Amino acid sequence: MMASSYNAKEEDGHNSGASNNGGAGVVKSKKPDNTAFKQQRLPAWQPILTAGTVLPAFFVIGLIFIPIGIGLFVSSNNIKEFEIDYTGVDVNNPCYNCAKNFSWNSTTPCLCSVPFTLEQPFESNVFMYYGLSNFYQNHRRYVKSRDDSQLNGDQSALKNPSKECEPYRTSEGQPIAPCGAIANSLFNDTLELYYIDSNGTKNTIPLVKKGIAWWTDKHVKFRNPGGNNNLTVAFQGTSKPVNWRKPVYELDPSDPENNGFINEDFIVWMRTAALPTFRKLYRIIQKKSSTTPTLPSGKYLLDITYNYPVLSFDGRKRMILSTISWMGGKNPFLGIAYITVGSICFFLGVN
Amino acid sequence: MHEKERHVKANAQDYNDKFSYADNHIKTSKYNVLTFLPMNLFEQFQRVANAYFLVLLILQLIPEISSLSWFTTIVPLVLVLVITAVKDATDDYFRHKSDQQVNNRQSQVLIRGSMQSEKWMNIRVGDIIKIENNQFVAADILLLCSSEPYGLCYIETAELDGETNLKVRQSLTVTSDMGDIAKLMDFDGEVICEPPNNKLDRFTGTLYWRDNKYPLDNEKMLLRGCVLRNTEWCFGMVIFAGLQTKLMQNCGGTQFKRTSIDKLMNTLVLWIFAFLICMGVILAIGNTIWESWIGRNFQVFLPWNTFQSSAVFSGFLTFWSYIIILNTVVPISLYVSVEVLRLGHSYFINWDRRMYCSQTDTAAEARTTTLNEELGQVEFIFSDKTGTLTQNIMVFSKCSINGQTYGDVYDEFKQRVEITEKTACVDFSFNALCDRRFKFYDGSLVEAIKLEDPAAQEFFRLLALCHTVMSEEKSEGNLVYQAQSPDEGALVTAARNFGFVFRSRTPETITLCEMGRAVTYQLLAILDFNNVRKRMSVIVRNPQGQIKLYSKGADSIIFERLDPSSEDLMHTTSEHLSEFAGEGLRTLALAYKDLDEDYFDVWKKKLLFASTVIENRESQLDVLYEEIEQGLKLLGATAIEDKLQEGVPETITCLNLADIKIWVLTGDKLETAMNIGYSCNMLRDNMNEVFVISGHTLLEVQQQLRSAKEHILGLSRVGSAGDVEKADMFSDDSVFEESIIAEYALVINGHSLVHALEPQLEHVFLDLACLCKTVICCRVTPMQKAQVVELVKRHKRAITLAIGDGANDVSMIKTAHIGVGISGQEGMQAVLASDYSFAQFRYLRRLLLVHGRWSYFRMCNFLCYFFYKNFAFTLVHFWYGFFCGFSAQTVYDQWFITLFNIVYTSLPVLAMGLFDQDVNDQNSLRYPSLYKPGQQNLLFNKRQFFLCTLQGIGTSFLLFFIPYGAFTVIVKEDGSHFSDQQSFAVTIATSLVIVVSVQIGLDTHYWTAVNHLFIWGSLTVYFATLFAMQSNGIFGIFPSNFPFIGTARNCLSEKSVWLVILLTAVVCVVPGLAVSFLRVDLFPTLTDKVRHLQQSRKRQGPQEQSLRRVRRTSSRRSAYAFSHQQGYGELITSGKNMRMSTVSSARSPERTPQSSTWIENILQKKNEVSDEITAQTAAAH
Secondary structure (H helix, E strand, C coil): CHHHHHHHHHHHHHHHHHHHHHCCCCCCCCCCCCCCCCCCCCCCECCCCCHHHHHHHHHHHHHHHHHHHHHHHHHHHHCCEEEEECCCCCCCCCCHHHHHCCCCCCCCCEEEEEEEEECCCECCCEEEEEEEECCCCCCHHHHCCCCHHHHCCCHHHHHCCCHHHCCCCEECCEEECCCCHHHHCCCCCEEEEEEECCCCCEEECCCECCCCCCHHHHHHHCCCCCCCCCHHHHCCCCECCCCCCCCHHHCCCCCHHHCHHHCHHHHHHHCCECCCCEEEEEEEECCCCCCCCCECCEEEEEEEEECCCCHHHCCEEEEEEECCECCECCCHHHHHHHHHHHHHHHHHHHC | CCCCCEEEECCCHHHHHCCCCCCCCCCCCCCCHHHHHHHHHHHHHCCHHHHHHHHHHHHHCCCCCCCCCCHHHHHHHHHHHHHHHHHHHHHHHHHHHHHHHHHCCEEEEEECCEEEEEEHHHCCCCCEEEEECCCECCCEEEEEEECCHHHEEEEECHHHHCCCCEEEEECCCCCCCCCCHHHHHHCCCEEEECCCCCCCCCCCEEEEECCEEEEECHHHEECCCCEEECCCEEEEEEEECHHHCHHHHCCCCCCCCCCHHHHHHHHHHHHHHHHHHHHHHHHHHHHHHHHHHHHCHHHHCCCCCCCCCCHHHHHHHHHHHHHHHHHHHCCHHHHHHHHHHHHHHHHHHHHCHHHCECCCCECCEECCCCCHHHHHCEEEEEECCECCCEEEEEEEEEEEECCEEECCCECCCCCECCCCCCCCCCCCCCCCCCCCCCCCCCHHHHHHHHCCCHHHHHHHHHHHHCCCCEEEEEECCEEEEECCCHHHHHHHHHHHHCCEEEEEECCCEEEEEECCEEEEEEEEEEECCCCCCCEEEEEEECCCCCEEEEEEECHHHHHHCECHHHHHHHHHHHHHHHHHHHCCCEEEEEEEEEECHHHHHHHHHHHHHHCCCCCCHHHHHHHHHHHHCCCEEEEEEEEEEEEECCCHHHHHHHHHHCCCEEEEECCCCHHHHHHHHHHCCCCCCCCCEEEEECCCCHHHHHHHHHHHHHHHHHHHHHHCHHHHHHHHHCCCHHHHHCCCCCCEEEEEEHHHHHHHCCHHHHHHHHHHHHHCCEEEEECCCHHHHHHHHHHHHHHHCCEEEEEECCHHHHHHHHHCCEEEEECCCCCCHHHHHCCEEECCCCHHHHHHHHHHHHHHHHHHHHHHHHHHHHHHHHHHHHHHHCCCCCCCCCCCCHHHHHHHHHHHCHHHHHHHHHHCCCCCHHHHHHCHHHHHHHHCCCCCCHHHHHHHHHHHHHHHHHHHHHHHHHHCCCECCCCCECCEHHHHHHHHHHHHHHHHHHHHHHHCCCECHHHHHHHHHHHHHHHHHHHHHCCHHHHHHCCCCCCCCCHHHHHHCCHHHHHHHHHHHHHHHHHHHHHHHHHHHHCCCHHHHHHHHHHHHHHHCCCCCCCCCCCCCCCCCCCCCCCCCCCHHHHHHHCCCCCCCCCCCCCCCCCCCCCCCCHHHHHHHHHHHHHHHHHHHHHHC
8 A cells, every 4th residue: 555655646746747748638627517416416305204294194094094994894794795614524514424434545426415595695796616724725835836837838848847846746657737736636626506496496506617717827827738629639648636536638528618727627726825714716606687686595505526635634615605896805804904094094193 | 483683784685685584575465366266255255244145045055945046146146246356356456556566666776886777676685775866765774875975865754754844864974985886885784773663763773894883773764755855866775675664564454444334234134144043943943833733634735745754854944944035134235235325425425526626626535435424423533733734834924023013914994804815915026036936915014124124124134044944046046945844944935025035055154135135144153943942043243244143932932031121022022922823823033132242252162162062062052052142132023824724623613513522643743733733723722721741751641641630520520519429420431521511632742642552551541532622642653643543443432533644644544444635735645545535624524524424324224224124025924934834935926036125126225325315415514413423323223223123024014914814805806716825925015115115205305306216216117027027928938937927917906906005005104104203293303403494494595604704812822933953053054964956846835715714603503503493493383
């Protein structure tokens, strides 16, 4: 450091000499530019927290939040929802036997019927959900156990799935399609709904099984390898997931637009839930005419093909029927939260 | 091996090689091409943060625990490492270059019988080298002979000790005639001397030559860094070379400076790491429990990995996975951003026009970019005097002749006029020999001279005769004076311009040109100056044959020796002197005496006799001088201005108001230093006591320090009788310090400082010094300066700043937390060693109070916000852990995690960190008290850190649980479910980005266009990226990397999602807003008050400050021209130095306007501020 100073001094001398001799060349001043930016004088808005600004803000927040909260609360209360647990934990539950005697190897599906009564008619379109509890679809190892390339119809990924799919990557020497723990644990109970009219006859309620998945998932994210024609060929050389009873190309043989990877039940399952208690859309019950309710009040029967074991890990299965409003399904939390926050802000503002 | 004694033999390379002394090669660089990479990486990974990220990176490469892709860490880490490495490499390259340049400088070396040009680095101990006029001395050499008689030579030691006056060195008589090469070849003397050390003013050794012993001292040494002046050439023998020279030994090691915030940040990183481990452990335990209660059964759908034998092992892996996920609490971008901010602040310093000096065309420069926020925390300033506080220019400013003062300018209303650049100068054109750079403003003095007023004539005749200045006339009328002290130069130059031109001298005569007539005086005797006499006299015989004694000296000394007839005049003059001294001028009284021929003859004989005796010669001479310097007739007095740098007193007052303690450390004499202390308002007459410590032994110093301390403590105990109990309660002095109202000052001499700095006294010294308002250390060596700084640094936990301009300040500049160099002057060493440089001391005020304060404020806000933001961002994972089986599943998309800190939230906080201003610059300067929070470290400390992390944790809690509450049962408007993980991620991420953007908006005090652009821009970029990364196109290209396809579209088109986001944002922000509003409203700080004031003032428009000149009222008188040295009279009368070859030109005494002071205004304002503010805020409410 010290040493370097000498030459600096010498150089200074040289420089000044040169510039003096040069004469003609204008020596550029080192004076900094007088710009607002460099002098830190940029025009600026300088807000200050004062009683005059903060309190009205609170007041306004309160005024906005309370009506929203009331609106949410009211519309949430207007939504009709019916929920029934059919896990079969209890001896009295019709599905008790099915749950009790579950075996992966059984070839004949176990059937059970759960009767229930709707006290009030469901007027508009009704959505039928299945709900699972204590089911960790959000576990890290579970979440990453899939191959999006394979699901997108990529041929190489079909034959050679990602390592993330382990231990559901290959079975009997063949790659599994669709691979991974998520696909392997596909919810495969079948639910059917009957209306028992006053005569006691079972009227099948038509359940629409398309339109339950997101458009983007159905049309972009999931694609069958080699298009939708002849899936049997396309999936040749792959194996079905271990837990499945049938291969992926037989999920809905009746409708090629709903078969293979683009089967909507499958797509819905593959969109993993954020929390261990969740519900997923299963079927839609369309409103038929404007005069009759979609589901009139009365007795119903839910027929279940009981394929899906949850008792071993203390899980629960539910069937939910619900109507929806402008803000989605029944959700008292938001309404209450809005009213609470709005009131607090309002009082802060008033004081 | 430690060297005990040095043996050097001239012209005997083989002999000297045995000892393997350091050669003259200098190396300041750190790396070479090969060592750069390993050394630099090693250094970089010594930073806690870098090492931490390296560990994380390694963890992420293990697939079993990798919960995040490796690129989230490696990209930023590599970026940081590369940028730092490039910076280090460039720095080192320049050091290499400068080393090379110095090492390759040419010098004349005697090799094998001839002078050969040799590079500096090849010079070895024992070589004989030749130095020519105006050349730097290459190493520490023993002077053998020179072109001047008696082996004299002149050197300038500005680079060493900052003193610009010439110093004389004289060789041993036996070697002084070795002026030719043959004799030098034969010289085979051996020097045995002390080992290398850093004492610039001491050297002990012996020369053994031809069976004789010759003692050597510092007067025979030329040290590296000196410049040879007025001497054609000289020869010397190299004693110390390269790193062992006294100059390099004084350098001290280059220390890597870190700011206290840096250190705090390192501590905090460790804390956070501990916190991470805690959370990791909690979650790992959770995982173990979960796996053994639930996971074990859930194996139907999620089997355990093959290697995962037990739940405990799974917990162990989860621990590491969580460490990886949670690492974003201290993202690397923090360090990058901090560097960017500091760089930006440095540029603002460089760009500041108010710190630009037009005279020297130098702008302020932040040479180190890493210390800016520390500028806002300075508590101690250590300042050099010469060149820093003063310009080292002496100007003949006023005089009093025969009871009449000259020098002030009055207008037609008899009002004193401020002297500025524009004031008309007196026209000296009548005098062909005048110095055109000399300026004087009072025309009446010239009138008096022209009217041949005898008193005025005699006054200037005295000034022209009574001095030890050497003159050289290069061409007719072009006179150059070589003065031994700048004071003398100023006086002789004044005489010259008023028509009494000192032209030349011989040992027996002095030739003047009096009003155009050449007059030669016979010089009969010089009664030289010394520190005890404090006066000097000459006895001359004028052409008329009269013998006259002319005397000048300290007023008190001269007044004692006056003839009774001068008594009236003495009173008037005394009044004038008080007036001069009150303005901080250095005064001298002038007197003369007519001598009787016979009396003088007798005296002369006595003198001759006395000067030949061996014993007690000094005292005998003193008695004789005393005898003749009696019954003097007073002529008048001169007042010399030791020109302060512009605005020094104002700056010091202002900094004092900001609770910054200023210590002056100077190599000057006690009197000079005190004089400057008075003139720049550090010492005041109304101070209770000025303690002067000048003991020579440890005991004396201890005694003096103790009694001074007791005096202070005792007095204040008495003074505040009511507080006695309180004072006793706090036995700690530092607490007690606060309660001392009385003002004290401490002045300590260099030789006393040596003892005061010893371990057993340093505490007493430090305590005492801290009790005093002002501390002045004089006669200190460069190393002592550093020691003083070190002492304060070690014991006070305060930020220190050292400011200086010369090489003698380098060690202090390097030692202090912040070193400031005064640039634009001659030497560059201080600047090169400094962290900040500018041209004038007064810019220090702006640097600290504006830039430092802003930097600190911005940095603290930045850090608070950054920690808040990252805690809010990261801890969501922690809460999520409880709902995902503690599986280290991330809440967000990986891309969001990668981009959050770099893209989505980096720019707004940078804009805040760069542009935010709580109070504008005028008000920062106006209310120096605003600086205090920085010194007390209030804006960012462990408590603040705790609070902002707490806020972050709270926000993360709300960010998670509000969507959680909503998402348990949420469905889309078309009935399809979307309580899925990806929608959850997008909702929380969007809420987070909005919450932190709103929060930065609330934290920003100064919304410039850039802030608007960055904040709104970041939000836009967030949404744009969100949609782009979840678009069909990018998914089509990389299906496995972008699994979030379509989530944003589906999710953000839902009203309920927006309601969740709105709720989350409001709930997260409102509590913080309410708290800070209540704080401002109920417990406003000074800053808040000034902000209110500033806003209400804005409407009224800027107010002009009335400036008025404050006259310092001081009864203090300055004594003799203090930088004077003894012994020159003898040199002149002996004629030894009569062959002056070249004379370096004196620097132009450019007159810079003494800016009017408004110290009183400031002092008053201190009290006014609070009143004013209370009134204003009351009005605002």
